[in-house]
Amino acid sequence: MLQQSGDSHGPDGKLLQVWEVQNDPVLWSTATPRDPNYQDFLTKLDRTGIGTDPLALLSASPTPNSDLVARNARDWIKPAGCLEKLLIGHQHGRMDTFAAPTEFASLVLRSPDEDRLRIYYYTINQDGIGRASPITEPAMVDLQAGWRLAVALHNHAFHPGQPKLNGITAPSEPDADFNVNLAASGLEQAWITNGLHTVRIPASAFSQFSVN
Numbered sequence: 331m332l333q334q335s336g337d338s339h340g341p342d343g344k345l346l347q348v349w350e351v352q353n354d355p356v357l358w359s360t361a362t363p364r365d366p367n368y369q370d371f372l373t374k375l376d377r378t379g380i381g382t383d384p385l386a387l388l389s390a391s392p393t394p395n396s397d398l399v400a401r402n403a404r405d406w407i408k409p410a411g412c413l414e415k416l417l418i419g420h421q422h423g424r425m426d427t428f429a430a431p432t433e434f435a436s437l438v439l440r441s442p443d444e445d446r447l448r449i450y451y452y453t454i455n456q457d458g459i460g461r462a463s464p465i466t467e468p469a470m471v472d473l474q475a476g477w478r479l480a481v482a483l484h485n486h487a488f489h490p491g492q493p494k495l496n497g498i499t500a501p502s503e504p505d506a507d508f509n510v511n512l513a514a515s516g517l518e519q520a521w522i523t524n525g526l527h528t529v530r531i532p533a534s535a536f537s538q539f540s541v542n
């Protein structure tokens with residue numbers, strides 16, 4: 331843990347964390363972790379009864395970026411992977427998604443020998459993260475040491491009854507701008523997950539998104 335303040339289960343709870351782990355293929359698979367927080371997320375999601383079809387969620391918020399993802403859905407939208415499920419579970423364990431939807435942002439770096447991952451994680455327990463510099467600044471130091479920026483990941487939480495905010499697996503314009511900026515540092519993919527589905531956008535497509 332790098333920095334923590336406030337109540338971890340309250341709206342003033344900030345957390346900046348880094349985990350360094352083996353680059354285990356299971357993290358990149360669709361395996362579902364036996365994590366009670368993720369299981370609770372699934373149970374509560376089911377209880378809301380809301381539709382979770384990613385194309386329906388995108389079409390409920392028709393922006394140029396949603397439309398672009400929808401057109402590429404077959405290639406880009408996948409069931410959420412183990413890594414996303416772990417991080418969604420982590421945040422849901424801090425703040426119940428269905429009581430107070432909140433965001434986290436993460437950067438996943440690969441070691442020069444590809445054997446290890448560093449996963450930076452940042453949240454302010456709010457429905458947004460504000461400036462991303464708490465994770466980008468340490469990641470830039472790692473890049474100078476030869477690490478590679480594999481994935482920038484954040485979540486768009488389910489917001490039952492708020493179609494324009496409801497689990498949209500597409501970047502906002504500020505998200506798209508962030509991706510373009512990180513592409514200059516070698517970012518390979520930008521992911522947005524709602525905990526069930528994830529859009530995985532390759533860097534080659536970043537420039538197609540609307541940034542303002």
Ligand SMILES: [Zn+2]
Nearest residue numbers: 484501502505
């Ligand atoms: Zn976003």
